[in-house]
Amino acid sequence: MRMKKADIHTFFSRLAAALPEPKTELNYTNPYTLVVAVALSAQATDVGVNKATEKLFKTVDTPQKMVKLGEAKLRDQIKTIGLYRNKAKNVIALSRKLIEEYGGEVPRDRAALESLPGVGRKTANVVLNVAFGEPTIAVDTHIFRVGNRTGLAPGKTPLEVEKKLEKAVPDEFKLHAHHWLILHGRYTCKARKPDCPSCIVADLCRFKGKTTAA
Numbered sequence: 001m002r003m004k005k006a007d008i009h010t011f012f013s014r015l016a017a018a019l020p021e022p023k024t025e026l027n028y029t030n031p032y033t034l035v036v037a038v039a040l041s042a043q044a045t046d047v048g049v050n051k052a053t054e055k056l057f058k059t060v061d062t063p064q065k066m067v068k069l070g071e072a073k074l075r076d077q078i079k080t081i082g083l084y085r086n087k088a089k090n091v092i093a094l095s096r097k098l099i100e101e102y103g104g105e106v107p108r109d110r111a112a113l114e115s116l117p118g119v120g121r122k123t124a125n126v127v128l129n130v131a132f133g134e135p136t137i138a139v140d141t142h143i144f145r146v147g148n149r150t151g152l153a154p155g156k157t158p159l160e161v162e163k164k165l166e167k168a169v170p171d172e173f174k175l176h177a178h179h180w181l182i183l184h185g186r187y188t189c190k191a192r193k194p195d196c197p198s199c200i201v202a203d204l205c206r207f208k209g210k211t212t213a214a
Contacts, residue, residue, distance in 0.1 A: 012173040022179035031106035031131040063095035090118025135174035142185025151206030
């Protein structure tokens, strides 16, 4: 069942009051390192990515430096992350493309971002939102779950959920909606057992299998 429009406004009002300035949990120093971090985070945790990039980003923070580092050394630095071989290959390739086609700068354009190796719609949306302040909503596993479970934006695919969220989320909350929903899914509306007793929006949620306090 879809959440009512008035309830959606209340839903985001509460999340906003609890965390007025939400931030990504990925560490980055500029738009380029953000692209790299988000690309590395696919099927990996932010904590794991942050550990792998802590030393890397201190010395390698431009496409030029990344290409100079080379794929073999990059692989060695990120080998604790899942799919690290393919990710290293993509990071070097996207760095080359940024140098050759965009003067080494990260483009503020979804289609251009999605043309980079290893960068899909979700990564492009994260970069547009975090680096450039665009009101985009990147649907990861957490947001997909929250959108469906709560009745906020039910959909069968991440793109369907994204499109419904774009329509449902009030304009005043769109800039930070992405982070509020991710953090809510990561820490409260968890996959295996949602923490409904401590959820600040439980009364608005349409989920029929709400958990109760032990």
